[in-house]
Amino acid sequence: MIKRFWVGGYSPDGGGTSQGIRTMGINNGVLTDLGLAHAADSPSWLTVHPTLPVLYAALEHRGEVAAYTIVGTDRLEPLGHPVPAGALVCHLALTGSHLIASCYGDGKILIYPLATDGSLGLPSLAPASRDPFAVPGHEGRASHxxxxxxxxxxxxxxxDLGHDSLRLWELHDGQLLLQQVIVLHKGDGPRHLVEHPSGFIYVATEHGAEVITLSPDASGEYREVARTGLGEEILPGEHFPAELSLDKYRDRLYVGVRGAQKVVVLGLKAGIPVLVGSSACEGEWPRHHLQVGDSMLVANQLSNTVEAFELDAGDGIPSVRLDSLVMESPTCITAQVAR
Incomplete structure (x- = not known):
């Protein structure tokens, strides 16, 4: 049976060649381009509503968020007009009743209420981040x-990649209420994270080229408990971790590393990541990846391909290439049905 996915990418306004949101299929390891679902300007991040036939896109370089009704299997129709966001909106997350947008360019975090049909309301703005390493009398670093x-x-x-920090919030009446600020090392650049069912949180650092492990204490506050490197060949400042994912068996992590053009595999021992190995992504700038059963899809942004790999049954390394599909400037792959 063919499995279908939405693929976002950078269009010319973001330095890429994508025309918008495309539909892609995979069947027995073979990838197929199923066509343009809807034209859009740099829909760099996509997320699907868990219960409604609605797809949301971060139109990064327009600074807008758009909602689309999913029609059939291969087509999208606008659900209202795009709603303003911050500069370089790069990520979207769903709470069920709200959509949260993260903006790299100006550090804004916006909370959009969702109507019963999934359409977007006007957002509220979370409190701005403050640089924990700011020096009195000197200009602080930009929030990202x-x-x-x-x-x-x-x-x-x-x-917040620019402020080397994470913030923990409660969502109440459409507003984010700050609970904790977790300060990492200056220069870490925390980008993406995942939560393990055990409660550990794993954070990929774009500038530090590590995975940081956080653990909650009895009060629910998080503390750093470990740092794990990604291999001797992965160098901070030269190689830049992007997407971090937890595999379906919950016993390993995958990290795509731009510049090194690799997917790194980390095992988990008593919750702490340990390096297992890595494999070439067969392209340039692996910005995003997605596990699909016992295979993995990798979006190689700068070489304009999506690659399909078989995951090794023993160590989970994506070392066997199944197929390659030309796809213009891909930056995000998401399943058509929320998982």
Missing amino acids: SHQATVLRSGRIITT
């Missing part, structure tokens, strides 16, 4: 929000 994640507790955690 990059991801919001809804935790199993219902709380929300956000990353």
Whole structure:
């Protein structure tokens, strides 16, 4: 049976060649381009509503968020007009009743109420981040929000790549209420994170080229408990981790590393990541990846391909290439049905 996915990418306004949101299929390891679902300007991040036939797109370089009605299997129709966001909106997360947008360009975090049909209301704005390393009398560094994640507790955690910090929030009446600021090392650049069912949180650092492990204490606050490198060949400042994912068996992590053109595999021992190995992504700038059963799809942004790999049954390394599909400037792959 063919499995279908939406693929977002950078269009000319973002330095790419994508025409918008495309539909892609995979069947027995073979990838197929199923056509343009809807034209859009740099829909760099996509997310699907968990119960409604609605897809949301971050139109990064327009600074807008758009909602689309999913029609059939291969087509999208606009659901209202795009709604303003912040500069370089790069990530979207769903809470069920709200959509949260993270904006790299100006650090804004916006909370959009969702109508019963999934359409977007006007957003509220979370409090701005403050640089924890600011020096009195000197200008602070720019805030770069990059991801919001809804935790199993219902709380929300956000990353700020520019301020080397994470913030933990409660969502109440459409507003984010700050609970904790987690300060990492200066220069880490936290980008994306995942939560394990055990409660550990794993954070990929774009500038530090590590995975940081956080653990909650009895009060529910998070503390750093470990740092794991991605291999001797992965160098901070030269190689830049992007997407971080937890595999379906919950016993390993995958990290796409731009510049090194690799997918790194980390095992989990007592919750702490340990390096297993890595494999070439067969392209340039692996911006995003997605596990599909016992295979993995990798979006190689700068070489304009999506690659399909078989995951090794023993160590999980995506070393066997199944297929390659030309796809213009791909930046995000999401399943048509929310998982």
